[in-house]
Amino acid sequence: MGNKSMIVNVEKIATLERKMSVELPFDDVEQKIADKLISVGRTAKIKGFRPGKIPEKVLKQHYGLQVRQEVLSDLIQQSYVKAIKENNLNPAGSPTIEKTSDKEGENFSYTAIFEVFPDITLKGLDKIKIERPEVTISHSDCEDMLENLRHQKATWSEINSKCQEGHRITVDFSGRIKDEVIKNGEGTDVAIVLGKGQMLPDFEKPLIGMMSGEEKSFKVKFPKDYHSEDLSGKDVDFHVKAHKVEQEILHPLDDSLAESYGIKKGGLKKLQEDITSNMERESTHKVNQDVKNQVVDFLLKKNPIEVPKALVNKEAHNMQHQAMQQLGITDHEKAPPVENFKETAEKRVRLGLLLGQYVEENSLKADPERVRRRVEEMSTGYENPKEIVETYLTNPQFLSQIEPIVLEDQAIELLVSNGKEKMKKVSFKEYMNKENK
Numbered sequence: 241m242g243n244k245s246m247i248v249n250v251e252k253i254a255t256l257e258r259k260m261s262v263e264l265p266f267d268d269v270e271q272k273i274a275d276k277l278i279s280v281g282r283t284a285k286i287k288g289f290r291p292g293k294i295p296e297k298v299l300k301q302h303y304g305l306q307v308r309q310e311v312l313s314d315l316i317q318q319s320y321v322k323a324i325k326e327n328n329l330n331p332a333g334s335p336t337i338e339k340t341s342d343k344e345g346e347n348f349s350y351t352a353i354f355e356v357f358p359d360i361t362l363k364g365l366d367k368i369k370i371e372r373p374e375v376t377i378s379h380s381d382c383e384d385m386l387e388n389l390r391h392q393k394a395t396w397s398e399i400n401s402k403c404q405e406g407h408r409i410t411v412d413f414s415g416r417i418k419d420e421v422i423k424n425g426e427g428t429d430v431a432i433v434l435g436k437g438q439m440l441p442d443f444e445k446p447l448i449g450m451m452s453g454e455e456k457s458f459k460v461k462f463p464k465d466y467h468s469e470d471l472s473g474k475d476v477d478f479h480v481k482a483h484k485v486e487q488e489i490l491h492p493l494d495d496s497l498a499e500s501y502g503i504k505k506g507g508l509k510k511l512q513e514d515i516t517s518n519m520e521r522e523s524t525h526k527v528n529q530d531v532k533n534q535v536v537d538f539l540l541k542k543n544p545i546e547v548p549k550a551l552v553n554k555e556a557h558n559m560q561h562q563a564m565q566q567l568g569i570t571d572h573e574k575a576p577p578v579e580n581f582k583e584t585a586e587k588r589v590r591l592g593l594l595l596g597q598y599v600e601e602n603s604l605k606a607d608p609e610r611v612r613r614r615v616e617e618m619s620t621g622y623e624n625p626k627e628i629v630e631t632y633l634t635n636p637q638f639l640s641q642i643e644p645i646v647l648e649d650q651a652i653e654l655l656v657s658n659g660k661e662k663m664k665k666v667s668f669k670e671y672m673n674k675e676n677k
Contacts (some may be wrong), residue, residue: 245263245345245534246262246263246265246319246322246323247262247263247347248260248261248262248263248323248326248327249261250327250329253353255358255546256332256355256356256357256358256546256547256548257353257354257356258329258353258354258355258356259351259352259353259357260324260327260329260335260352260353260354261349261350262316262319262320262323262349262350262351262352263347263348263637264315264319264347264348264349265559266345266346266347266348269311269312269315269347269348272311272315273307273308273311276307276310276311277296277299277300277304277307280299280303280307281294281296281299286299286302290396293593304524304620305319305359308342310466312340312342312348315348316340316350317338317506320335320352322444327492329356330356330357330549331355331356331357332355332356332357332550332551333354333355333548333550333551333554334354334550335352336352336353336354337350337351337352338350338351338352338353339351340355342475343380350426355548355549355550356548357548357593358545358546358547358548358591358593360543360545360594360596360597361397362539362543362597362598363542363543364538364539364542364543365598365655367542368535368538368655368658368659368660369538369659369660369662370531370534370535370656370659370660370661370662371534371615371661371662371663371664372661372662372664373527373663373664373665373666373671374663374664374665374666375524375527375666375667375668375671376665376666376667376668377516377519377520377523378396378667378668378670379669380669381519381668381669382512382515382516382519383518384669385515386493386511386512386515387500389491389492389497389511389515390490390493390497391488391489391490392626393491393497393500393501394488394490394491395488395489395490395491396486396487396488396489397410397486397487397489398452398484398485398486399485399486399487400451400452401451401485401648402448402449402450402451402485403448403449403450403451403482403485404434404448404449404450404488405434405435406433406434406435406488407434407485407486407487407488408431408432408433408434408485408486408487408488409431409432409434409447409450409482409484409485409486410429410430410431410432410482410483410484410486411428411429411430411432411447411480411481411482411483412427412429412480412483413427413430413478413479413480413481414426414478414479415424415460415476415477415478416476416477416478416480417474417475417476417477422469422470422471422476423468423470425476426664429483431448432444433488434447434448438474440460440462440463441599442459442460442461443460443478446458446480447480447482450480450482450485451482451485452482452484452485453482453483453669454481454482455479455480455481455482456479456480457477457478457479457480458477458478458480458481459475459476459477459478460475460476460478461474461475461476462474462475462476463642470499491509494507494508494513495507495510498510498511499646518667520629521670523668523672524672526672531656532652532653532656535652535655535656535659536591536652538589539591539594539595539655540590540594543590543594545590545593545594547586547589547590547593548589548592551589552582552585552586552589553578555581555585555587555588555589556578556582556585558577559581559584559585559643560576560578560581562575562578563575563576563581592644592648593645595648595651596654598651598654598655599647599648599651602651602654604647604650604651604654605647606643606644606646606647606650606671607646607650610646610649610650611633611639611642611643611646612629614642614645614646615629615632615633615642616629618632619632
């Protein structure tokens with residue numbers, strides 16, 4: 241006969257992987273199955289018998305296997321939860337149940353394979369070094385921005401002369417390899433501003449000097465790192481017909497420029513002030529983001545922990561789903577491979593675990609005001625943002641998704657405040673044009 245209590249054995253089979261073997265007493269299991277069968281018998285309907293009066297043998301014939309499976313499934317779930325609690329285990333994800341044994345006269349047993357969260361000891365928090373950019377906005381930076389605004393409000397006037405850099409030329413084109421049109425290799429009435437990098441340099445160069453009505457054929461060698469493998473490194477024969485050549489007419493640099501951007505009072509001077517304010521706001525936001533990135537990179541470098549594969553897989557699939565939504569893909573077979581997201585997913589999970597540990601050690605709580613601001617930002621695209629905000633703020637399920645994000649931001653800001661900063665002067669143009677790492 242079976243033992244009188246649950247027997248649990250936990251084996252470490254990898255850094256984060258555990259194999260837990262569980263045995264449940266035979267007598268207890270059989271008693272629960274018998275009780276369940278009696279309960280079913282009270283309402284069961286079998287031809288020739290009244291409900292509640294069905295013999296046990298008949299009940300077993302009709303419901304025995306189903307009842308046994310249901311009871312064993314419940315017992316696995318209940319005993320698993322109890323076993324991990326008694327053994328102080330912290331599973332990361334659902335277990336895989338295998339090697340189930342259910343033999344007459346023997347204890348019922350099963351094996352659960354699962355990963356646990358890593359034990360984390362944060363390192364290097366007293367040695368965080370931060371290089372904070374000190375951005376200088378010059379008069380020429382403001383003038384450049386003002387010139388960009390003039391370009392955005394510019395008009396185009398057709399001219400009867402040869403196309404030069406800065407002009408806009410409207411063409412029909414066709415690209416072929418061995419008389420076969422390449423993918424996306426044809427266009428009609430395509431407007432190209434020369435010198436803006438809209439097309440490959442080898443395509444734009446032959447357009448210089450063309451006039452309206454002129455046709456030209458030329459070869460274009462696609463770069464080896466071109467995004468389409470079918471064209472990378474290939475020579476393509478293009479035929480182009482020009483329809484018109486235009487020159488840009490910049491918007492006048494006066495109060496009317498300010499009015500075109502919605503400024504009703506203050507004219508050009510107010511526009512210049514707004515430009516400066518926007519540049520300050522943009523650079524401040526970028527500086528704060530760069531500083532946070534420095535802290536995150538430092539934290540990850542100093543704490544190379546192993547993370548549960550289950551969490552990485554879950555995050556990678558979430559990222560894949562988000563990518564499908566952004567790309568408008570509904571057919572899962574056409575989705576970007578989940579493997580493409582694994583590296584970034586692993587980094588996200590690792591950062592989340594490290595910041596989670598930091599949050600716990602510092603007893604951080606999500607700031608309600610910051611949670612509200614976050615929800616307000618997310619609600620701006622709705623018709624009734626105020627109603628959406630209140631709905632979200634009273635929804636515990638939604639808050640459980642937002643609060644961890646806010647907490648991570650608070651944790652990073654606390655790490656930043658505890659770091660050692662060194663200022664580095666940099667011009668606005670140099671800093672804003674620098675690619676993010």
